[in-house]
Amino acid sequence: GLAIDIARSRTDKEIVIIDIDNSAVQTVAKNYAHDDNIRVVPVFDETDASLFEDDNTTNWTALVDKMGFFIKIIGEQAKGGEIGAVIIDGGSSFLKWCEQAMTYVLMNRSKNPINVEDGDKFNQAEWRIRNQLFRDVMNRAHQLPVDAVFFTFHIKDVRQFADLGNGQKGLMKVGETPDWEKGTMRLFSQQIFLARYTKKGDRAAGVKDDP
Numbered sequence: 370g371l372a373i374d375i376a377r378s379r380t381d382k383e384i385v386i387i388d389i390d391n392s393a394v395q396t397v398a399k400n401y402a403h404d405d406n407i408r409v410v411p412v413f414d415e416t417d418a419s420l421f422e423d424d425n426t427t428n429w430t431a432l433v434d435k436m437g438f439f440i441k442i443i444g445e446q447a448k449g450g451e452i453g454a455v456i457i458d459g460g461s462s463f464l465k466w467c468e469q470a471m472t473y474v475l476m477n478r479s480k481n482p483i484n485v486e487d488g489d490k491f492n493q494a495e496w497r498i499r500n501q502l503f504r505d506v507m508n509r510a511h512q513l514p515v516d517a518v519f520f521t522f523h524i525k526d527v528r529q530f531a532d533l534g535n536g537q538k539g540l541m542k543v544g545e546t547p548d549w550e551k552g553t554m555r556l557f558s559q560q561i562f563l564a565r566y567t568k569k570g571d572r573a574a575g576v577k578d579d580p
Contacts, residue, residue: 370396371561372456372519373407380516382453383408385443387510389436389459389466410443412436429469433502436463440509447514454517457510461523461548464503471499500550511556522547524562524575 373396376384386393388411397407412435414420420431446452457463475495510518527544545562547554554560570578 370400371563372454372458372521373397373401376454376456376517376519377404380453382406382516383451384454384456385410385452386456386458387412387436387439387443389413389457390462393456393458410439412439427469429466429473432466433463433470433506436466437506437509440506440513444509444513452515454519455510455513455515456519456521457507458521460507460520460553463506464499464548464550467499467502470502471495474498500552503550504552507553507556520557522549524548524564 373384373386384407386397386407386409388394388409391411391413393409394411397404397409401407413432417435420428420435422428443452443455447455475498507520510520524545525548526542527546528540529543530538531541531543533539533541547560565576566579567576568579570576
């Protein structure tokens with residue numbers, strides 16, 4: 370919603386939202402029902418048979434490919450100058466999609482396949498597959514020929530070992546950071562951190578107690 374407000378204050382052109390986690394539709398319907406120049410593009414579409422295997426499990430590789438395809442199409446449309454801003458909503462969810470796609474690739478490779486059900490772990494080099502999938506799409510989105518591109522991510526706690534005061538050390542929260550791949554931060558010229566509050570709070574849902 371904040372990204373839409375900022376974008377609309379700068380342009381009266383179309384605002385395109387690539388809705389990764391299927392949450393943008395409700396925000397637009399509630400707060401921008403009279404703005405006909407906002408287009409929400411859902412990526413995870415239950416009616417898209419190409420996104421599912423024969424056993425109805427999700428084809429994560431196809432989902433990541435579809436995301437890249439949508440970025441390409443929007444880039445072609447933006448060349449005409451009719452799109453003022455693009456919002457990539459759900460960056461943390463997309464990073465998880467890339468991890469799932471990486472897992473599928475490594476479990477099904479012909480040599481030395483990974484079996485996560487048997488407790489196999491990924492090494493640092495293998496994690497690069499996820500990071501590369503993620504950065505490829507984020508870099509392309511960042512270079513779209515529009516006035517502004519916005520990305521939304523969840524926030525995760527930063528923890529480190531510290532003195533607990535009784536002579537022992539333990540993990541303590543020392544801050545918060547966006548839930549993204551570390552190389553992503555260089556893409557963004559500005560960052561805005563938001564927090565949700567309710568009277569009682571819900572820590573499991575990331576909602577803080579009302580101060």
